[in-house]
Amino acid sequence: MNNVYNFNAGPAALPKEVLLRAQKELINFDDTGMSIMEMSHRSDTYDQVHSKAITQLTSMLGLSDEFHVLFLQGGASLQFSMVPMNFMKQQANYVLTGSWSEKAEKEAVRYGQTSIGASSKHSGYRSIPEPQAILYSPEDSYMHLTSNNTLFGTQWTTFPTPDIPLICDMSSDIFSREIDYNQFDLIYAGAQKNLGPSGVTVVLIKDSLLQEANKNVPSMLSYQTFAHSRSLYNTPPVFSIYMLGLVLDWTEQQGGLNKIEEQNRLKSAILYDAIDRSDGFYKGHADQNSRSQMNITFTLKTKELTELFLQEAKEAGFVGLAGHRSVGGLRASIYNAVPLESCEALAAFMKLFNKNHLANKSGLK
Numbered sequence: 001m002n003n004v005y006n007f008n009a010g011p012a013a014l015p016k017e018v019l020l021r022a023q024k025e026l027i028n029f030d031d032t033g034m035s036i037m038e039m040s041h042r043s044d045t046y047d048q049v050h051s052k053a054i055t056q057l058t059s060m061l062g063l064s065d066e067f068h069v070l071f072l073q074g075g076a077s078l079q080f081s082m083v084p085m086n087f088m089k090q091q092a093n094y095v096l097t098g099s100w101s102e103k104a105e106k107e108a109v110r111y112g113q114t115s116i117g118a119s120s121k122h123s124g125y126r127s128i129p130e131p132q133a134i135l136y137s138p139e140d141s142y143m144h145l146t147s148n149n150t151l152f153g154t155q156w157t158t159f160p161t162p163d164i165p166l167i168c169d170m171s172s173d174i175f176s177r178e179i180d181y182n183q184f185d186l187i188y189a190g191a192q193k194n195l196g197p198s199g200v201t202v203v204l205i206k207d208s209l210l211q212e213a214n215k216n217v218p219s220m221l222s223y224q225t226f227a228h229s230r231s232l233y234n235t236p237p238v239f240s241i242y243m244l245g246l247v248l249d250w251t252e253q254q255g256g257l258n259k260i261e262e263q264n265r266l267k268s269a270i271l272y273d274a275i276d277r278s279d280g281f282y283k284g285h286a287d288q289n290s291r292s293q294m295n296i297t298f299t300l301k302t303k304e305l306t307e308l309f310l311q312e313a314k315e316a317g318f319v320g321l322a323g324h325r326s327v328g329g330l331r332a333s334i335y336n337a338v339p340l341e342s343c344e345a346l347a348a349f350m351k352l353f354n355k356n357h358l359a360n361k362s363g364l365k
């Protein structure tokens with residue numbers, strides 16, 4: 001067993017139970033005498049894995065039967081292009097809450113005009129806009145937003161309800177909480193945070209939107225291709241989909257989304273508390289009412305102190321705490337598989353580091 005506290009942002013911690021089960025099933029899957037990676041994606045054995053993952057995703061998220069569940073490749077980044085390729089008529093609306101929404105908008109301008117419904121860029125992406133304040137036009141083909149901003153550590157709690165299709169990049173918080181997933185027309189998420197290893201991107205799309213899709217896009221970039229073939233048009237990423245199924249089993253064993261959300265609230269509260277009780281030694285990046293339950297971003301007074309924190313944290317067994325290279329500072333990513341004990345250990349380490357370095361002038365207020 002490894003003995004590090006894994007706070008990586010993605011690929012990220014997977015449940016130990018899932019890794020052990022995958023190890024057990026690796027050589028001889030379901031008494032077939034081979035691994036799941038070595039058999040045809042058209043075989044009955046694989047088909048059961050594939051279908052079960054689709055059924056489980058649908059039931060656990062409470063999706064209505066209007067939804068198609070698709071397994072794609074190319075990461076969430078390919079969705080930045082596929083969304084406008086398939087749905088942009090003349091113009092579309094983008095809400096900017098961080099680097100990932102900026103990247104999505106940048107791809108969309110290749111296919112038409114974009115308008116920015118709201119942006120928190122001016123305040124260093126510390127906040128989430130008020131849903132009622134978002135400006136959009138009925139001519140916009142859709143509105144795009146990012147539910148959790150992995151780099152800046154902010155997260156939507158209440159979503160806008162526009163009368164145009166609502167599309168959401170949920171890469172870093174899908175399956176982390178109980179929300180009404182049916183309020184969106186399309187949700188996409190790279191699996192490598194809450195759903196499994198990298199290699200598969202989950203797309204949930206309402207049939208009404210699917211019918212609107214541009215038929216003139218290459219087959220492999222068309223949502224219709226994947227919807228009409230149950231994502232078996234070509235060879236799917238079988239191992240990633242199998243692992244996703246194991247992660248869903250584990251999520252169900254934890255008590256489902258309700259229990260997972262409860263646990264995530266507890267975990268994030270422990271770390272935000274350590275920040276808020278440090279008398280300014282640590283400073284949270286996000287505004288209080290926009291704080292993410294998944295990525296806890298914070299800073300220390302100086303670059304030297306930040307480096308010292310990372311070095312001492314590493315020696316104490318904490319991994320993945322450096323902020324994203326474009327933002328700096330510190331970040332603890334606490335996706336579903338990160339245990340409560342890891343958060344408690346990090347909070348204790350933060351208190352100790354604070355105590356030990358309070359005398360360090362650069363750490364004082």
Ligand SMILES: Cc1ncc(COP(=O)(O)O)c(C=O)c1O
Pocket residue numbers: 010074075076077078100146148149150169170171172190
């Ligand atoms: C919110 C969000 N969107 C998109 C991406 C890009 O995902 P991928 O690397 O799967 O293309 C990430 C990656 O961390 C992300 O956090």
